[in-house]
Amino acid sequence: xxxxDLTRSVERNxxxxxxxxxxxxxxKVFFALADRPDGATVRQLSEKVGETxxxxxYQLDVLVDDGLAVVTGGIRRRGAVERIFRTVYPxxxxxxxxxxxxxxxxxxxxxxxxxxxxxxxxxxxxxGSFWRPGYMLARAGAEVDLxxxxxxxxxxxxxxxxxxxxxxxNRKRTESSDGVLITAALAxxxxxxxxxxx
Numbered sequence: 001x002x003x004x005d006l007t008r009s010v011e012r013n014x015x016x017x018x019x020x021x022x023x024x025x026x027x028k029v030f031f032a033l034a035d036r037p038d039g040a041t042v043r044q045l046s047e048k049v050g051e052t053x054x055x056x057x058y059q060l061d062v063l064v065d066d067g068l069a070v071v072t073g074g075i076r077r078r079g080a081v082e083r084i085f086r087t088v089y090p091x092x093x094x095x096x097x098x099x100x101x102x103x104x105x106x107x108x109x110x111x112x113x114x115x116x117x118x119x120x121x122x123x124x125x126x127x128g129s130f131w132r133p134g135y136m137l138a139r140a141g142a143e144v145d146l147x148x149x150x151x152x153x154x155x156x157x158x159x160x161x162x163x164x165x166x167x168x169x170n171r172k173r174t175e176s177s178d179g180v181l182i183t184a185a186l187a188x189x190x191x192x193x194x195x196x197x198x
Contacts, residue, residue: 016066018101021091022108024115025051029059030068030091031116035185037171039072039086060085110191117187124185132182141193149192156190163188 020026028049033040042060046053063069068088074081098106124130144152163186174181 013067014097014100016068017091017093017097018105018109020063020066020068021093022105022112023059024112025055026059026062027091027109027112028116029056030063030087031112033060033063033069033085034087034090035183037086037167039084041075041082041084043077043082045085063087117185120185121187143195152190156188159188 020030028051029045032045032048036044040048042053042057045060046056049056051059060069064071064085069085070088071083072086074083076082093101093109101109121130142148
């Protein structure tokens with residue numbers, strides 16, 4: 001297994017990233033693992049994504065072989081060592097990368113994102129943990145011109161940057177804290193819908 005070398009820059013392999021993000025099982029494992037910056041074990045991921053340990057382990061091996069995940073250590077549990085896996089970079093495509101990905105692969109990736117988000121949201125709603133103080137349920141739809149689309153995309157990008165910054169501040173704040181942690185998910189979607197009928 002590949003060990004993490006924090007001193008080297010990691011070059012993204014777009015083909016491996018696209019395959020991982022478009023695969024129904026691998027994407028679940030990849031997305032869930034990306035939610036845990038400190039890493040997760042096969043057991044933890046299996047419970048999180050609802051797949052067998054064997055299936056999760058296979059997908060993790062592929063992610064490691066493809067340079068998308070690494071083994072960062074292990075924890076002793078019941079006489080065995082459970083390896084801790086972590087993503088090398090998030091399951092995210094830049095504008096340039098999206099331009100290099102075929103339409104069919106983009107459909108697959110988009111479908112996996114939506115499936116994973118909907119499963120998580122449904123699970124949270126069923127558990128009664130979906131709504132917390134400060135929560136906002138919002139949806140905005142409108143007909144926009146190309147300039148309006150670009151403006152919305154820029155807002156989405158800034159939002160993602162702010163989310164990343166907030167998560168990093170949170171990570172630093174909670175490193176030395178024993179406080180209660182909340183598993184949170186936030187989705188920012190901007191997509192073109194089919195137009196209204198004439």
